Amino acid sequence: MMNIKDKYFKKKSILIIIFFAFALGSVALSLYTGSVKVSPGNIIKVMTGEASKLDYQIIWNIRLPRTIVAFLVGMSLAVSGAILQGIMRNPLASPNIIGVSSGAGFAGILLLIIFPAFSDLLIPFAFLGAMATTVVIYLIAWRGGADPHRLILTGVGVSAFLGAGIQSMMIFFPDRVHSVIGFMVGGLAARSWDHAFVLAPYAFAGTLLAFLSSGRLNILMMGDETARSLGLNVELTRVIFIAISSVLAAASVSIVGLLGFAGLIVPHLARIFVGPDHRYLFPVSALLGSGLIVTCDTLARMILDPVELPVGVIMAALGGPFFLYLLRRKSASSM
Amino acid sequence: MHLQCDTLSAGYGREMIINEISLTVKKGDITAIIGPNGSGKSTLLRAISGNIKNTDGKIFLNGKPVSEIRPKALARELTYMPQVLAAYPGFLVKDIVACGRFPHLGFGGRMKKEDHEKVNWAIESVGLQDYKDRTISSLSGGEFQMTRIAMAIAQETDLVILDEPTTFLDINHQLRVLGLIRKLNESMGKTILMVLHDINHASRFSHEIVVLDKGCKYTSGTPQEILTENILQNVFKINARIFTDPDHGIYCLSDSVT
Structure with a gap:
């Protein structure tokens, strides 16, 4: 970005506008689609507060909060994944690597299976489980500095250990397994304004912080030694980014379940379009992530209507092949 | 000394x-x-x-x-150029050189006009002006090394x-x-x-x-x-x-x- 008139800058800005339109379009489609058809005119009436009671109930109390949760989750997971792939300098990094999924999974399933009486506390409990696991992984990986390779391997080790705990619980309490499946797959059914209000501050604060520090992540990508020689406090920067991405992912996962896949593939999709520069990668990942989750949730409600599929299933079933297609089409060097 | x-x-x-x-x-x-x-x-x-x-x-x-x-x-x-630089291949030459301005920027990391001029000057002084919009992965080993030196020059x-x-x-x-x-x-x-x-x-x-x-x-x-x-x-x-x-x-x- 040499100056504002730069062609390159212009091209990226146009892309960001396109993705913004995509995200908004997906929200509109999500509000419009469902078992009960509400016309666009009536949807607007709901927003201005002059609709019928039924329309109001469907749009304002059911579809809108659910769509907002989907939007925030998609944004948070995508930005979280983009941060981690950057600081780890590893294309396979995702919120799973810093133990968010295994930590939230372990805590959530522990609560649902062993202490079902407290299942109201699922969200804070899963959130704390995710954050605590990130801290443990970081501390174990620390040896005069948290080397990205050591972080990744530590994450794999800790996640495997917690996975063993999850599986043991499911084997010892087979009668309670059905209550945790929804949480493990990840779904948006019955997400309300309460969920949206819990998630929103984390999602917006984390995303905003990521946008503001995108230049620092670019510096960190040059490698620790070069970053240090440019005057960046490498360890501090890395721990701040890990904290941001852990909060983003933990808040999402604790509300909708283990939807980790979005955090892995969305940044790659975004990179195919705008390249690795985080000043563009973060906004495009955020918009693409929110648009994709909202769209996948719309499909999840539509495909087998009136039966609803979990959004995690749709995301993986459609996102996986589409991702592979893009990977084959674009040269692997742009990843 | x-x-x-x-x-x-x-x-x-x-x-x-x-x-x-x-x-x-x-x-x-x-x-x-x-x-x-x-x-x-x-x-x-x-x-x-x-x-x-x-x-x-x-x-x-x-x-x-x-x-x-x-x-x-x-x-x-002082600037230090290690033997290998781990740069993501999609970065452009001018992006890499612009990183050299980082220690001169404020907390927000915004480049001023003067910084852009210094980046341009650094790219020209290593003779890469025709390459500044190319991605790192399209460079030869020698051109890549020139890019890194341009970054060191931009760091002043x-x-x-x-x-x-x-x-x-x-x-x-x-x-x-x-x-x-x-x-x-x-x-x-x-x-x-x-x-x-x-x-x-x-x-x-x-x-x-x-x-x-x-x-x-x-x-x-x-x-x-x-x-x-x-x-x-x-x-x-x-x-x-x-x-x-x-x-x-x-x-x-x-x-x-x-």
């Missing part, structure tokens, strides 16, 4: 790689460090650039202990430290890179400290040579003082003949291992 190391010892974990090395890099000089593999050349540069902590000894920059200078302020005084430091800037390059690009480093020294007035593998390049392109052996400083001096049959035999374990050429100065032909 620009950079001074006093009985510097450093290593990785408990393993010491360099022991009690003292050296002075004079302002305006090109100083080359040579030595066999494993003699601690790169470790010495890492310790000086603050990438590893020295367990003993002190480093002074213009008389001030480096440990008392804040990282961003230090990055306006008085002291430039380079770890084997000519490794992996063909002879044409080796000479181009070394010529560029000489230009940094002569026309931009920068002090240079670099590790070189090629003894003849060290002789031809530097004012002062420091010889490391087994983690200790063996000796230092002008090329004339260092390129002797005796030193080459003791440090590199080679039999060499020494010649003088009116254009090249002193150089050696290595005949065999001892």
Whole structure:
């Protein structure tokens, strides 16, 4: 970005506008689609507060909060994944690597299976489980500095250990397994304004912080030694980014379940379009992530209507092949 | 006097790689460090650039202990170019060079007009103006190395430290890179400290040579003082003949291992 008139800058800005339109379009489609058809005119009436009671109930109390949760989750997971792939300098990094999924999974399933009486506390409990696991992984990986390779391997080790705990619980309490499946797959059914209000501050604060520090992540990508020689406090920067991405992912996962896949593939999709520069990668990942989750949730409600599929299933079933297609089409060097 | 190391010892974990090395890099000089593999050349540069902590000894920059200078302020005084740079292939040449401005920017990291001009100037001074919109992955090894030097130029430091800037390059690009480093020294007035593998390049392109052996400083001096049959035999374990050429100065032909 040499100056504002730069062609390159212009091209990226146009892309960001396109993705913004995509995200908004997906929200509109999500509000419009469902078992009960509400016309666009009536949807607007709901927003201005002059609709019928039924329309109001469907749009304002059911579809809108659910769509907002989907939007925030998609944004948070995508930005979280983009941060981690950057600081780890590893294309396979995702919120799973810093133990968010295994930590939230372990805590959530522990609560649902062993202490079902407290299942109201699922969200804070899963959130704390995710954050605590990130801290443990970081501390174990620390040896005069948290080397990205050591972080990744530590994450794999800790996640495997917690996975063993999850599986043991499911084997010892087979009668309670059905209550945790929804949480493990990840779904948006019955997400309300309460969920949206819990998630929103984390999602917006984390995303905003990521946008503001995108230049620092670019510096960190040059490698620790070069970053240090440019005057960046490498360890501090890395721990701040890990904290941001852990909060983003933990808040999402604790509300909708283990939807980790979005955090892995969305940044790659975004990179195919705008390249690795985080000043563009973060906004495009955020918009693409929110648009994709909202769209996948719309499909999840539509495909087998009136039966609803979990959004995690749709995301993986459609996102996986589409991702592979893009990977084959674009040269692997742009990843 | 620009950079001074006093009985510097450093290593990785408990393993010491360099022991009690003292050296002075004079302002305006090109100083080359040579030595066999494993003699601690790169470790010495890492310790000086603050990438590893020295367990003993002190480093002074213009008389001030480096440990008392804040990282961003230090990055306006010295830059260090490691052997390999892990850059994502999709970055453009101008993006990489612009990173050199980072220590001069405020907290928000916004580039001003002046910063953009300096990036352009740095790209032009290494002759990459036609490449500035190319991605790193489309560059040859030599062009990539030029890009990194342009980043160091954009950083505007008085002291430039380079770890084997000519490794992996063909002879044409080796000479181009070394010529560029000489230009940094002569026309931009920068002090240079670099590790070189090629003894003849060290002789031809530097004012002062420091010889490391087994983690200790063996000796230092002008090329004339260092390129002797005796030193080459003791440090590199080679039999060499020494010649003088009116254009090249002193150089050696290595005949065999001892």
